[in-house]
Amino acid sequence: MLLSAVLALALMGGFFTLFSYDLEDTLFNRLVAAEAERQLEGHAAELPTGMSTHRGHAALPPALARKLSPSLSRGEYEVATDGAGHFHVAVRPDARGGEPLYVAFRVDAFTSTTGQLGRNAWLMLVSAALALLAATGIAVVVARRVSRPLEQLAAALGEDAPGAEEDEGSVQELGTLRAALRERDARIQRLLERERQFNRDVSHELRTPLAVAQGAVELLERAPPRDAAAFARLRNAVLQMGLLTEGILWLARTPRAGERCELGAVSHEVVALYDGLRQPSVSVVVEAEGPVEAPVSAAVARVLLGNLVKNAFGYTRTGSVQVHVAPGLWRISDTGEGLGNVAPEHAGFGVGLSLVQRLAQRLGWSVTFTPLQPQGTRVELRWA
Known part of the structure; x- marks a missing residue:
């Protein structure tokens, strides 16, 4: 959430900065366009501060003439000169083939976005810090809200208390999950106990015939039969069965x-x-x-x-x-x-x-x- 807040602040700061620059350019372009239309209609009046009109490309100040092409079509243009200032220029070609009309507006004294960004950088940093602090607080609250029911679920399962009551503020789905986990645990315990009981029963049932077989082998060892190989296989099989039975029986006890x-x-x-x-x-x-x-x-x-x-x-x-x-x-x-x-x-x-x-x-x-x-x-x- 902190990373999301930082990214959101960066995107919002960039968006508002670009918006401020675009708004200034739009206002300046509309001003020079309106003045150019008044000049063409013959409604000349006192020009605003920083604005000038020029008939023909040659009449432009040298700094503007170098930046503007003589063949420009009708429109408004932003021009940054080398040391002579920042201009917005409206170009209106003459319909009868005469010299085009140029309305230039030097806007250095009227631009405020760059200066305000520099002067108010501390305000943006403070705002960002406050926003991050708020995001941190929200993250902590949300994390506690999300993790608390899970911690309660883990504690309840660890206590092995199936009848424990749920908190009033707990999430209902977690209560359902807790019941399902307990039921699954009980089912596994029943299966394990069934397996242990089966192992005990089988091992005990095998012990009696194995004891008889081992006794018979011990008696035969006193007078070994003629087929020594068959007797050796019988003795080894009985011994192996005894070991397996002991191992299975041991698995079934603590x-x-x-x-x-x-x-x-x-x-x-x-x-x-x-x-x-x-x-x-x-x-x-x-x-x-x-x-x-x-x-x-x-x-x-x-x-x-x-x-x-x-x-x-x-x-x-x-x-x-x-x-x-x-x-x-x-x-x-x-x-x-x-x-x-x-x-x-x-x-x-x-x-x-x-x-x-x-x-x-x-x-x-x-x-x-x-x-x-x-x-x-x-x-x-x-x-x-």
Whole structure:
């Protein structure tokens, strides 16, 4: 609004200045035109101060003669001479072919626009300052009027008080918007609670058959069956289902304060757990920069790290898998197929990696997937 006020003042000042000059020129032109008509009609009278008549171009003062062409047509002309003054001249050619009539009016003593602009510049500046001050006041009032209902809306939503009464001066549309936002928030909360309840129900229902399957695997480990490969696949599948169930169940509950675990030990544990998925030609290295504690329980850490280790073992045919643990960082790098190069039937993150992303988001951690050259993938988990 201040910029608009400045622009409006500049435009108005320019308009009135041009209007003043144009008005003066119009008045002077009409004066010389009226006198020229009286001279042509033979009603000569005493000429006004500063006005003179001339018959023929040669009779003009030298300063005017140099500025006016002898072949000028009928009309009124403004002439600024070099040091001889400022003139308005009416030209009336003789209809019978004689010398044209010139009526010249020196207007230096009668022009006032330029002088007034100079003398009254301070008045224009004061007027502009007062106008800007008024515009500032209006801007402040309008801004408060517009922002106050929005601030009230934000405060009401922040207080989480659906039954709060609206101010009498509040805008009705904002009240409608506030009600719509609260209804939307309530609907989102219902959907979230429904999802959490579903996750809890599914996880609890899965725990019983998983416990039975894990017990059966432990019994079979005492007397391993002849088909060792099939038994290894069964054991890994049961373990993976257990990790997924724990992760889903953890998402459905509120985290406990003060939970911590040592990631180096968890890394060795999950590497040993999924070692059966590793190809014989793939080497694995776990490096830790001393004991590294992370603000998460060991069960959740097994879900996070286990899914990433399982994924690296599953997609790496040759080369190596490296796990690096440092304060605030857990990183796994492999020489597998890499992101974007997985066969179509195996494409996609799957439930495991999707669960990793959701768990990291819930913990406030960041997770990044970076393709390596010529192939491979690096995954990093970071926390504060």
